[in-house]
Amino acid sequence: MTEENIRLSQEENRAKNWKRWGPYLSERQWGTVREDYSDHGNSWAAFPHDQARRRAYRWGEDGLQGWCDRGCRLCFAPALWNGKDSILKERLFGLGGNEGNHGEDVKECYYYLDSTPTHSYTKALYKYPQQKYPYTQIRIENERLGRLGPEMELADTGIFDDNLYFDVVQEVAKRSPQDILWRITVTNRAATSAPLHILPTLWLRNTWSWGTDLDAPAVKPSIIQEGDGLFIDHESLGKFRFHAGTDQARPKKAEWLFTENDTNHEALGGMKNGTPYTKDAFHRYIIQGEKKAVSPKKAGTKSALYYLFQVPAGESVTIYCRLHHINESNRINGLDQFNETVDQRLKEADEFYNEVIPPGISEDEKLICRQGYAGLLWTKQFFFYSVEDWLKGDKEMPEPPANRLLGRNHDWKHFYAKNILSMPDKWEYPWFAAWDTAFHMLPFCAVDSAFSKHQLLLLLREWYMHPNGQLPAYEWNFSDVNPPVHAWAVWRVYKIADRKGERDLLFLEKAFQKLLMNFTWWVNRKDLDGRHVFGGGFLGLDNIGVFDRSHALPGGGYLQQADGTAWMGFYCLTMLSMALELALTKPAYEDIASKFFEHFVNICDAINTLGGNGLWDVQDQFYYDQLIIDDEAPIPLRIRSLVGLLPLSAVTVLKQKTIDALPGFRKRMDWFLTNKPDLLKYVTANRVPGKKSSGRVLLAIPSQERLRQSLTYMLDPKEFLSNFGIRSLSKAHDDHPFIFQYAGATHQVQYTPGEATTDMFGGNSNWRGPIWFPTNFILIEALERYYYFYGDTFKIEYPTGSGVECTLRDIAIDICDRLISLFTKNEEGYRPCFGDSETSKRYSDDEHWKDLLLFHEYFHGETGEGLGASHQTGWTALVVRLVRERREKLTEEGFC
Structure with missing residues (x-):
């Protein structure tokens, strides 16, 4: 057992609290719903980036790859200034949803490189330009480019040309659960020396300004100077000491700065400040030269050790910081034994991942796995949101507008979150x-x-x-x-x-x-006619459809959704599998398993036969949504998209020996099929003659014939099959867009392989053509299940039109490979996920960029370029799972 496994065991058994501290700070707290107290509900405008340095946050904190305890009481992050920027770099900049030409978008270059699950060792990189940051240029140019143009990213401005930047690497190691070491190494990549102001900053989340008992301490916490370090006193967190130092013999400047983590109301044009020492004091002191901005008392709720270096060309400076509980010094003084501890934790991280990452894969795939896991672990975040208190507002703050009580989330007053959660992206989606x-x-x-x-x-x-x-x-x-x-x-x-x-x-x-409660909610709310055909509204498909399914539809109609119905079939089968598993040791679950079996068969019947052919379109041989308006005949919406492929995912295989081990379930299953013989067609058995309890039973929405017809589309390069996976919308809609006209209004869907060209859903997401990991993963799993039942007896042309027939297992493996190839170097040495622009080629050609990966939200349907959120490590980290399963498929016959 590795040392990291021991730590995980200690954490799970509550022997040691190894996860009490971690990289739990958001990368963006401004612009979130929680911090929006406006009457218009536009959170980006209510709390823009320009206010973030001056205004105290109510519900969390953010920082530059920052750390905090699991309650976000005490926070740490570095701040930077290159001597030219207009503001101190304390947090990542990006365009809000009302500014970007394709929605919100972070405009920085940063990378999560490593982390163990207990965060006993973590590593991250931020590339800080030496030239003045082009805030205005980025805003103006993205506005000029408009919806039809690409996003202008930071590298597109030329700011990294001639290597005029610093690499800021932050490594963190835990000597023990509450003895934490930060090693911040800054390297000048330019050919000339350059100045750098760097402030390792420690601050307390503001819990004292709101006049509420929700999170308020009885005694205001404090940070005071004690000798050459800091002493922190917090009534619930405890007492801590903080030490900092550098390997530079004589930095040009080194001084402790102090202020309060309180809003600068006067700078925001509001009421009088409660203290002259406000959140933006370090910015004002360093950049604006306001010597009185910082507290002379050497105490406050925010402090930093302010260093100024002249960093020689190609060389590095290192800053060392240590935070430890006063009762957890480990008998080590100050910064002693620092590098030894960090290096030991890195060695232990390597040992841990040598066991986790499967052997026999390429070095490129190992890199994908290591950084994929790092991204997942770094995007854990403290999330605090009490809807009832947010709706009412705080005693010491202006009263929220009356319409707030009937606005966003007003019917979720029970909701209370104060946890460390896995986020999609800590800048673009800093909420679960x-x-x-x-x-x-x-x-x-x-x-x-x-x-x-x-x-x-x-x-x-x-x-x-x-x-x-x-x-x-x-x-x-x-x-x-x-x-x-x-x-x-x-x-x-x-x-x-x-x-x-x-x-x-x-x-x-x-x-x-x-989940029984959630399933019942779906049945009661989303099956309008009680006929096992489901609506559901949005269902995560953003602008893949012809209109926004979350809002009123043409003619006041409603949809019978192929995907909504498929998802419910998928849900039924999952609940059936879970119930059967539980029934093996608890027979009471046999009854509920029977219910899910019956429900699934009825869903199959509805989607395939309701009104004649259900949602199956005889003309195109594909599943489509149907629009119902008044008493008119259903209108098929002939858009070939994921909507029609998702019915393939509702499939499972039951082992006959499992069925025979549950006599109550088998009896009710046999009764149902005996008394409803017309539904037998949805249950396919494959048994070995003469062998009791042998064979398998297939439950699936499409028949074998409809499966073949659907796969013919899915595996066609002219339709869904891309070099990098399954597209969300058929490429056939490039030349032949779907057009729907009703009551004088025209709605259109056209294949768009890259960023959205429509304002639907704000234009910040686009499933029309890009490759999307979640649905690809689910479709791959479905192919595995079909193969598990049919085996080598089922072959189909792959790709469609090639004349070559393959098993479904071989096809699943190849689609895995296509998805993995987004991140691996191609024959030209480039990774498709970075596109083919000149600025992107540095990720393959430049030694300081070439081993850095980003896990984008989705990918261009033709080139594979990463799009959307750039650090969407969550669902795109499914590539790590595919690397593992790809290896297992090669070694385990019949893997499913």
């Missing part, structure tokens, strides 16, 4: 999203199965889940409807977290009980 979390937990499970289980159960707790059974979607609108994938994630984590025979039945049962 329920269905993102589900996908995150699969790759997470390989490094920290306890965390995966905890996260999945947490969203089912009564302070998250609505009393009516709905799961909260995301902070922007908890009531939005996301695909019901939570049960699938629970089931997958249950199976992969532990060895067979040692699985966590208690975890499975806890989740199952709450």
Whole structure:
């Protein structure tokens, strides 16, 4: 057992609190719903970036790859100034949702390079330009480019040309749970020396300004100078000491600065300041030369050791910081034995990942895995949001507008979160999203199965889940409807977290009980006619459809959704599998398993035969949504998209020996099929003659014939099959867009391989043509299940039109390879995920960039270039799972 495994065990058994501290700070707290107290609800405009340095946050903190305790009481992050920028670099800059030409977008270059699951060792890189940061240029140019132009990124400005930048590498190591070491190494990549102001900063989250008991301490916490370091006193966190130093013999400047983490109301044009020493004091002191901005008392709630270096060309300076509880000094003084500890933790991280990352894969794939796990672990974040208190406002602050009580999330007053959560992206999406979390937990499970289980159960707790059974979607609108994938994630984590025979039945049962409530909510709310055909609204598909499904549809109609119905079939089968597993030791679950079996068969019948052919279009041989307006005949929306492919995912294979081991379930299953023989066509058995309890039973929405017809589209390069995976929208809609006209209005869907050209959903997401990891992963799993049942007897032309027939297993493996190839170097030495622009080639040609990876939100359907959120490590880290499963498929016959 590695040292990191021992730490994980100690944490899980509560012997030692190794996860009390971590990289839990958001990369962006400004512009979030939580910090929006406006009457218009535009959170980007309510709290813009320009206010972030002056205005204290109510619900969290942000910093430059910062750290904090799990309650975000005490925070640490470096601040930087190159001597030319207009502001101190304390946080990442980007364009808000109302500024970017494709929605919100961070405009910085930073990378999560390493982390163990207990954060006993972490490493991150920030590339800080030596020239003045082009804030205005980026805003103006993205506005000029408009929706049809590409995003202008920081590198596109030429600011990194001639290597005029610093590499700022932050390594953190824990000597013990509350003895933490930061080693910050700054390297000048330019050919000439350059000045750098660097401030390792320690501050306390403001919990004292709001006049509420929600999080307020009885005694205001403090940071005071004690000798050559700091003493921190916090009533709930405890007492700590902080030490800092440098390897430079004589920095040009080194002094302690102090202020308060309080809003500068006067600078914002508001009321009088409560203290002359405000949050922006260090910015004013260093950049504006205001000597009285900092406190002379050498005490406050925010402090930094201010260094100024002249960094020689190609050389580095290093700063060392240590924070430890006064009772956890480990008998080590100050910064003694610093490098030895950091280097030892790195060695232990290597040992841990040597066990986690499968052997026999390429060096490129090992790099993908290591940085994929790092991104997952770095994007854990402290998330604090009490909806009832947020709606009411704070005693010491202006009263919120009256319309707030009827606005966003007003019907989620029970919601209370104060946890470390897995985020999609700590800048672009610094709030949890329920269905993102589900996908995150699969790759997470390989490094920290306890965390995966905890996260999945947490969203089912009564302070998250609505009393009516709905799961909260995301902070922007908890009531939005996301695909019901939570049960699938629970089931997958249950199976992969532990060895067979040692699985966590208690975890499975806890989740199952709450998921029953969520399933009932879906049935009661989203099956309008009670005919097993589901709507569901948004369902995560953004602008893939012809209109926004979350809002009123043409003619006041409603949709019978192929994807909504498929997701419910998928949900049914997952719940059936879970119920059967529980029934093996608890027979009472046989009854509920029978219910899910019956429900699934009815869904199959509805999607395939309701009204004649259900949602299957005989003309095109594909599943489509249908629009129902008044009493008119259903209108098929003939858009070939993921909507029509998702019915393939509703498939499972039951082992006959499992069915025979549950006599109550088998009896009810046989009765159902005997009394409803017309539904037998949805249950396909493959048994070995003469062998009792042998064989398998297939449950699937499409028949074998419809499976073939659907796959013919999916595996066609002219339709869905890209060099990098399955497209979200058929390429056929490039030359032949889908046009829908009703009541004088025209709606159109056209294949767009890259960023959105429409304002639907703000234009910040685009599933119309790009490659999207979550659905690719689910479709690959479906192919595996079909192969598990049909084996080599089912072959199909792959790619369509090639004349070559392959098994579904071979096809699943090849699609895995296509997705993995987004990140691996091609024949020209370039990684497709970085595109083919001149500025992107530095990721292959420059030794200081070439081994850096980003896990984008989605990818261009033709070139594979990464698009959307640049650090969407959560669901795109599924590539790590694919690397693992790709290896297992080669070594385990019939892997499923």
